[in-house]
Amino acid sequence: MNSRDKGARGERELAGVLRGHGYDCRRGQQFCGANGDADVVGLPGVHIECKRAERLDLYGAAEQSRRDARAGELPVVMHRKNNCDWLVTMYLDDWIEMYREYEAGDPGAK
Structure with a gap:
């Protein structure tokens, strides 16, 4: 119950x-x-798997996010440990796709 809380x-x-x-x-x-909803919703096009743990199986969490993401959603893991900032982890291919879209929309990005 404690970890669920x-x-x-x-x-x-x-x-x-x-x-x-x-x-x-x-x-x-x-x-x-x-079932099927992300842990946190409200960022269109992003499937968020939220983890608040001192020890995290990051690859397992990333696979869970990828498996649960709907078509067209970027699977991401947002996670943090005690006394640390939030981090976002995603697959490199997804990040490259996102960055290319950013670059295409912002001429000063290069």
Whole structure:
């Protein structure tokens, strides 16, 4: 129960951080028994797997995000340890695709 509570607190914390950046984010519906939702929703086109752990199987979390992402969604893992900042981990091919789109829309990016 303790790790489930910590996970729920991490999801609420991350949603709050993303709201602080101006995005309308909240916990997904998996806590109500529905499946297929990301841990945190509100960033269109992004499937967020949220992990709040001291030790993390990052590859396992990335695979979970990839497996659960819907077509057209970028699978990402947003994670942090105690007393550390939030990090975002994603597959390099997805990051390159995202960066190329950024570059194409911003002539000063090169």
